[in-house]
Amino acid sequence: MYRYDQFDQSIVDARVEDFRDQVAxxxxxxxxxxxxxxxxLMNGLxxxxxxxxxxxxxxxxxxxxxxxxxxxxxxxxxxxGYGHFTTRQNLQFNWIELKDAPDILAxxxxxxxxxxxxxxxxxxxxxxxxxxxxxxDEITDPRPWAELLRQWSSFHPEFxxxxxxxxxxxxxxxxxxxxxxxHDIGVQIVRNEAGALGFKVFVGGGIGRTPMIAPLIxxxxxxxxxxxxxxxxxxxxxxxxxxxxxxxxxxKILVHEIGAEEYARQVEEEWAHVKTLGLDxxxxxxxxxxxxxxxPAWEEGxxxxxDLSDPEFKAWVDQNIVAHKQPGYAIATISLKPVGGIPGxxxxxxxEVMASLAERYSFDELRVTHAQNITLPHVKKADLYAxxxxxxxxxxxxxxxxxxxxxxxxxxxxxxxxANARSIPLAQKIAERFAPLDRQRxxxxxxxxxxxxxxxxxxxxxxxxxxxxxxxxxxxxYQLLLGGSGAEDASLGRxxxxxxxxxxxxxxxxxxxxxxxxxxxxxxxxxDTYRRVGFEPFKEAIYG
Amino acid sequence: xxxxxRYRDDSEHEEPAVTLDAFLDQTNATAVRLESDxxxxxxxPYLDRLAxxxxxxxxFRDGRGYSAASILREAGYRGELRAAGDVLIDQVAHMRxxxxxxxxxxxxxxxxxxxxxxxxxxxxxxxxxxxxxxxxALRRG
Amino acid sequence: xxxxxxxxxxxxxxxxxxxxxxxxxxxxxxxxxxxxxxxxAREEASRRVNAPYIIDAEMTERxxxxxxxxxxIRARGPTVRLDLNRVPIDPATGSWVI
Numbered sequence: 001m002y003r004y005d006q007f008d009q010s011i012v013d014a015r016v017e018d019f020r021d022q023v024a025x026x027x028x029x030x031x032x033x034x035x036x037x038x039x040x041l042m043n044g045l046x047x048x049x050x051x052x053x054x055x056x057x058x059x060x061x062x063x064x065x066x067x068x069x070x071x072x073x074x075x076x077x078x079x080x081g082y083g084h085f086t087t088r089q090n091l092q093f094n095w096i097e098l099k100d101a102p103d104i105l106a107x108x109x110x111x112x113x114x115x116x117x118x119x120x121x122x123x124x125x126x127x128x129x130x131x132x133x134x135x136x137d138e139i140t141d142p143r144p145w146a147e148l149l150r151q152w153s154s155f156h157p158e159f160x161x162x163x164x165x166x167x168x169x170x171x172x173x174x175x176x177x178x179x180x181x182x183h184d185i186g187v188q189i190v191r192n193e194a195g196a197l198g199f200k201v202f203v204g205g206g207i208g209r210t211p212m213i214a215p216l217i218x219x220x221x222x223x224x225x226x227x228x229x230x231x232x233x234x235x236x237x238x239x240x241x242x243x244x245x246x247x248x249x250x251x252k253i254l255v256h257e258i259g260a261e262e263y264a265r266q267v268e269e270e271w272a273h274v275k276t277l278g279l280d281x282x283x284x285x286x287x288x289x290x291x292x293x294x295x296p297a298w299e300e301g302x303x304x305x306x307d308l309s310d311p312e313f314k315a316w317v318d319q320n321i322v323a324h325k326q327p328g329y330a331i332a333t334i335s336l337k338p339v340g341g342i343p344g345x346x347x348x349x350x351x352e353v354m355a356s357l358a359e360r361y362s363f364d365e366l367r368v369t370h371a372q373n374i375t376l377p378h379v380k381k382a383d384l385y386a387x388x389x390x391x392x393x394x395x396x397x398x399x400x401x402x403x404x405x406x407x408x409x410x411x412x413x414x415x416x417x418x419a420n421a422r423s424i425p426l427a428q429k430i431a432e433r434f435a436p437l438d439r440q441r442x443x444x445x446x447x448x449x450x451x452x453x454x455x456x457x458x459x460x461x462x463x464x465x466x467x468x469x470x471x472x473x474x475x476x477x478y479q480l481l482l483g484g485s486g487a488e489d490a491s492l493g494r495x496x497x498x499x500x501x502x503x504x505x506x507x508x509x510x511x512x513x514x515x516x517x518x519x520x521x522x523x524x525x526x527x528d529t530y531r532r533v534g535f536e537p538f539k540e541a542i543y544g
Numbered sequence: 545x546x547x548x549x550r551y552r553d554d555s556e557h558e559e560p561a562v563t564l565d566a567f568l569d570q571t572n573a574t575a576v577r578l579e580s581d582x583x584x585x586x587x588x589p590y591l592d593r594l595a596x597x598x599x600x601x602x603x604f605r606d607g608r609g610y611s612a613a614s615i616l617r618e619a620g621y622r623g624e625l626r627a628a629g630d631v632l633i634d635q636v637a638h639m640r641x642x643x644x645x646x647x648x649x650x651x652x653x654x655x656x657x658x659x660x661x662x663x664x665x666x667x668x669x670x671x672x673x674x675x676x677x678x679x680x681a682l683r684r685g
Numbered sequence: 686x687x688x689x690x691x692x693x694x695x696x697x698x699x700x701x702x703x704x705x706x707x708x709x710x711x712x713x714x715x716x717x718x719x720x721x722x723x724x725x726a727r728e729e730a731s732r733r734v735n736a737p738y739i740i741d742a743e744m745t746e747r748x749x750x751x752x753x754x755x756x757x758i759r760a761r762g763p764t765v766r767l768d769l770n771r772v773p774i775d776p777a778t779g780s781w782v783i
Contacts, residue, residue, distance in 0.1 A: 007667045007679040014665045022634065027695060029732050038605065039634055047736055049759045051697035080769055095769075097696045121605070151669040151679070157641035158614050158672070161607025238611045277618060279671050281680035288683065342765055413755060414763035424765045474753055 001062050001365060002147050002292045004112045011154065012109045015116055019043050020102035027099065042122060042160070044115030045101055048417050054096040054104060055118040060128035060146040060170075061089035061368040068355035068366060070111040072348040078104055083351070085336060085344040087408055087459055088167070089127050089368040090118060094415055116154055121162045123153035123234070127169045129177045130369040133293060134331050134377040136323045140197065142172040142189055144290040145226065148281070152227045159234050163241035164249035166234070167206075178370060179486035181205045181214045182462060184251045185233060190220065197223045203233055203263065204255030207456035212252040213490045215260035217267065223286075225271075228279045232271035236263065295326075296363035296378055302328020306381050313388050315437060316399040321384070330381050332362075334374040334391060335398040335406060339431045342424050343409040344372030353394040361387050370459075370486075371408055371447075373401065403440040404448055404513075405431040408459055412452030412469060413476070419452035421469025421476035426450055429506050443513055445525045447485070462486030464527045465512065466493040467505060478505040482512065482538055483530045494535055496542055508542045515541035548648040549655060551640070552624055557596040577628070584612035591621040598648070601629035610642045617643035617673040637661045643673035687721055688714040688749050690756060691729075691737030699759045700734060707734055709771065711760040712748030750781065757782045 004012070019039075026036040040046075044055035056071070071091055075083050078100050079093040086092055096104065108114060117124055126146045133141040149168060153159070159166070169180045172189040180186035186202035199221040205214025221229050240258075242248045255263045304327060308314040321330045334354060337343050346354070354374055358366045361383045362376040369375055379387055391397040400406045407430060410416065412423030427450055434440055449463030453470075460466030466481035477499040484493030500508055513526070515538055520529045530538065550556065561577040562570070564586060575596035578584060587597065597616060599609040613625055626646035627639050636647060636658055647653065671678045689702035690711075700707035702724065704715035717724055717739065725737035741752040751757050761782055762770035 005683070007682065010666050011669070011679075018664055027732075033729070033735060035604075035632060035634075047692055047697060049755070050699055050762060051692070095697075099695045121607075154669055155638075155665065156670055157638040157668075158610045159607070160638055161605055161610065161635075163607075235611050235614075239608055243606060243608075273618070277671070281678070282684075285680040285683065413758060414765050417755075419755075422764065424763075428765070476754070 001064060002059075002143075002289065008151075009109070009112070012112070012114050012116070015043075015114060016102060016105045016109050019105055023098060023102050038120055040098075040101075041119035042117055043101070043105065044118035045096070045098070046119065046417075048094065048415055049413075050415065051094065052096040052098050052101070053415070054093045054101060054115060055086070056091045056093070056108065056113060056115050057118050057125040058089050058091060058113075058368050059150050060126055060132070060143050061130050061370075062132075062143060063358075063366045063368065064364045065355035065359040065366070067111045067113055068351050068358070070107060070113065072351040072355070074104055074107060075348040075351065082345055082347045084342075084411065085346065085368050085372045085374070087370050087372060087410070087457060088125060089130070089370055090125060091368070092411075094411075119165070120160075121164050121166075122160045123156060123162075123166045123168065126150055126153070127167070127178055127183075127370060129171045129173065130333075130367040130375045131177060131322065131331050131377065132172070132367075133295065134324050134326075134329075135173055136325045137175055138173040138325075139191060140172050140189055141290075141293050142170045144286060144293050145187070145189065146170050147289050147292075148226065148286060149230070152230070156234075159238060162234070162238055163243050164246070164251075166237075166251065168230075174488060176486070176488040176490070179459065179462060179490075181490045182207055182211075182459070182486055183214065185230065186214050192220050199223070199226065201229065201233070203267075204252040204260065206250055206252045207459060207461050208250065209247055209454050209456075210250075210252065210256075211456070211461040211492045212256060213492065214252070215255065217255075217260060217264045224283055225275060225280055227281070228275040228277070229267075229271055231279055232267045232274045235270055235274065236266045240266075296365075298326040298329060298378065299380070302380060302382065304328060304381060306384055310385070312392075312399075313385055316388050316397055317384060319399040319403065319441070320401045324378065326378075328381055330379050330384060332376045332379045332384065332387060333369065333401050334376065334396050335400050336373050336396075337400055337406050337431070338395060338398045339400075339405055339435045340428055343407050343427050346374075350394050350396055353390060353396065357387055357390055371402075371406065373406070399437060400440060402445045402447065404434045404443055404446040405440055406447075407431060408447070408449040408463070410451050410453075410457035412450075412458075416452060416457075418455055419469065420454075420471035421452050421478065423450045423452040423458055423467075423469060426467065426469070426478065426502055426505065429502060430509060433506050433510065443516070443526065445527075446513075447527075448509075449484075459486055460484070461492045462490070463493060464525070464530070465509060468495075470499060472499065475501075477501065480505055480508050480512075480542070482535065483527065485527060489527075496535075496539055498543075511541045512538050548626060548646050549653060549658060550624070550646045552645050554624075557624060559596075561596060561598045578609075578612060580606045580608045580612075582612075584615045585619075587616065587621075588619045591616070591619060591623075594621065594623050596624045596626060597621065598626045598628045599644075601627055601631055604630045604632050604635055610638065613639070613642040613644050614673055633657050633661055637664060641668065641672040641674045641676070686716045686742050686744055686749060687718065687739050688742045688751070689717050689721055689725055689728075689737055689739050690714070690751075690759070691725070691734040694732050694735040697735075701760075702728075702737075711751065714742065714749045747781075754782065 202214035367375040409427040413419040451458035481493030628648040631649040701714035721739035742749040
């Protein structure tokens with residue numbers, strides 16, 4: 001993975017001192033909260049329900065064991081012994097004190113980590129495929145491009161006070177594991193007919209209040225123009241994105257209002273000028289970055305056989321392992337969704353277990369997934385049993401990847417000051433209702449996603465089954481959505497009808513799935529059946 | 545209006561800045577003020593006769609002025625480029641990188657603090673209008 | 686009744702106006718009457734509290750209970766981590782909050 005050189009390190013170190021100075025000015029009263037808020041947000045520091053919350057960037061979801069151990073250390077020393085992995089592949093601590101924040105940033109900088117631009121109306125941390133560098137279906141590792149993006153977007157002087165936040169995702173396979181088209185900019189690395197590497201560029205996707213799937217803006221962008229083209233995309237947005245209404249300020253509204261074609265035309269016009277300015281680094285800089293992502297020293301000639309005589313282990317292998325590009329290796333995902341647990345939470349002790357396993361069995365690499373799990377990308381098949389045993393001991397061996405209990409849930413009203421309803425207790429109730437693994441596996445791939453407010457951090461529009469918590473006259477109420485997808489077959493879920501209380505929505509999900517079991521054809525996932533038979537039969541099943 | 549902080553060697557321009565509309569009507573003016581929703585490119589035909597362009601920041605959160613400044617510098621403007629309005633200490637370094645070389649803040653800024661802000665970050669990742677070499681160029685030695 | 690709440694500036698802790706200062710215990714929150722806006726403006730300006738606001742509450746035999754669930758969760762802690770609540774292992778916490 002990427003390692004900082006003296007330039008990267010000195011920039012991150014300067015940021016720590018910059019923020020230390022800003023915090024001191026806030027605490028002394030030299031700066032008002034109104035002035036301080038955007039600055040602390042650009043350092044990932046929110047004021048939430050119970051305390052300050054610190055969001056730490058995990059660039060494109062990649063971590064090493066040293067970094068994960070540092071996160072565990074921070075959890076113990078400055079927080080309450082745990083952290084929360086987010087749908088943007090980041091990590092949040094919930095109980096931070098403002099006065100400690102500069103020291104935490106300084107500790108993070110010692111392991112090449114930061115909180116830069118994890119909030120605020122700027123270009124946020126770039127997300128990517130959690131299987132990058134290991135997936136059998138990728139055409140190249142997307143992470144060198146994501147790192148190039150990280151550097152270009154860090155402290156970009158022109159794009160730090162955009163109309164609204166700005167999120168970019170980059171993938172390199174046809175299967176979309178990063179919800180790429182639900183981002184402000186989604187990039188898919190492709191090869192053209194001549195075999196040259198380049199990008200398909202999608203602009204104007206997003207969830208939130210007005211969910212949209214990003215339209216294609218450019219069919220093929222030659223690789224060497226990556227940053228100048230993005231510069232043009234951002235400049236058009238910075239100049240013409242709406243600033244009169246916070247709810248209409250995302251780029252998706254601009255693209256929607258003027259049309260994808262007109263937006264693309266404006267970008268091309270801007271780019272014709274911008275690409276003459278020498279903003280694109282030479283390909284030698286890309287090659288320098290890419291050298292950090294050369295595949296690890298996989299052993300050759302390993303067997304693909306796994307001893308599956310232990311049935312519990314077999315269930316985990318069946319569910320949580322996917323194909324690796326190298327024979328004899330597997331990609332193993334650690335579920336942070338034990339039945340009854342808090343989706344995405346890990347204790348300091350669990351972080352340390354995962355760090356040790358990565359160090360010993362996965363070439364020192366871990367990935368955070370947008371579904372709030374952790375992936376060990378390069379595990380020898382022969383080592384899987386040892387890995388599983390260690391995970392089991394740490395309460396991390398839940399065999400539910402992509403099943404109904406592998407729920408995405410935002411922190412909701414238990415932690416978040418924007419939330420209208422709690423998400424976590426509902427996720428727990430659903431997981432408990434469908435707890436038996438046989439039942440979950442019979443229901444097959446089922447992406448259930450819960451948001452506690454319309455901002456949609458829990459990606460509810462993109463869930464096969466989505467739930468949106470709302471405030472109805474001071475009580476929590478939950479709307480049910482069906483038919484969304486954040487994958488390559490992206491679609492937005494449709495609200496079924498009147499909302500439910502917490503138990504009511506669990507019952508409604510059960511009726512939905514009873515209907516699915518009654519009408520599905522062999523091999524159909526819930527989403528496939530829904531798309532084949534349509535909305536009405538399910539609505540009928542839910543409301544009778 | 546407090547006195548502007550200037551980072552230029554030439555002497556201060558005396559003529560008051562006129563609005564963009566007034567300027568376009570009467571192009572013998574040599575100083576113009578651009579509001580945040582006005583198109584900087586409207587000035588490109590006249591850059592050689594302009595000595596001062598003032599760009600308004602009605603609130604520090606309105607970032608359009610950064611693009612306006614970049615566009616004017618990219619088009620070859622070499623006169624004074626002044627950020628006016630809600631200009632705070634934590635934004636001046638970015639403004640400087642986009643080509644501003646004068647600041648007319650609503651509330652006075654400590655010149656020493658401004659100098660510290662300019663020096664805070666030793667390196668930059670991007671090529672911008674301050675002439676500083678981006679990190680990717682420095683890495684090539 | 687009207688009570689004032691906010692967060693402690695340096696620590697972020699949830700605090701309540703008790704008539705003289707800011708307390709961590711909602712039970713000690715005091716009625717602010719018509720003076721709420723002036724009070725929180727003054728307290729915020731002197732940095733004794735961050736992001737304060739006035740809420741409705743109901744006086745009960747255990748002290749003020751905020752009218753909205755959000756502030757009851759703020760008063761106690763996350764409903765999913767009772768071990769971290771301000772009132773440790775109180776079996777009544779659930780019914781008080783919900």
